[in-house]
Amino acid sequence: MIQRIQTIFLLIAGLAMLIFLIAPIWQKGNANTDATYTLTALYLETISAPEEGAKNEYMPYVIPGILGFLSVCASFIAIGLYKNRMRQIMLTTLNSLLIGTALGLSAYWSTQAEADLLPGIQGTYSYGLFLPAIAIIFNSLAARFIRKDERLVRSMDRLR
Template identity: 40%
Template structure:
């Protein structure tokens, strides 16, 4: 059912994954040079002029896919085993987003900035929250499944 607590957690996963697309993930700056990583691109500017742009659309695609899988899981409440499988796939997708964030921010961004380290912004931490919410949703789905199995086995004993 939609009003169950796991549905709220799955909705929060979808919101977190959607919010990544519109937020900054990583920023690095020196006196004349600045690099900004978003889910769409890594842009390096020097004195206000764009010097280099790297396409990071993979982050947006995988994050969007994770949001869609979370919504699909939320609406497949009649089949809890299917829900748990979808949440497992979603965990893998969210970890992929975290890996892509690290790759584009730490590896490529630092290289383009000449070794200058940057700061991770809210877009980097949103997938971490999504993993937490996904795990909590799975825990409550498992509790529901256990209640159903216990009630069925209780009926069989009577």
């Protein structure tokens, strides 16, 4: 039901995690050798020389992407469960766990890549690293308003 504020919050959390799947998390480049490294939620892209092309390393970098995809699915399923608030609360709690794990793994692997790849050059963290933080805030707000609705319904049942 789109009239409820928690639906909007869940939609924003789902869209943030959907963008997280394609957004760069971390980037580093060497101007002298034209080598660039880009970490996304699904792979680490390495370009040693422009004529060689890009090499993508998927494992273990694909794990935050899988967690992000599961989070997107959980957000959109929770939107459809507006009649069953208790199940919606359970799903948003699971979604917070998925988002937090994806955020933690992304931050860990980006700091590991910062230390391991081209150690003398400073890399840049991109907006993809901050999208799960935005998603977890909106997911928590949605859970709060779902609990508030549940308390309201229970208080009305007591009055009957």
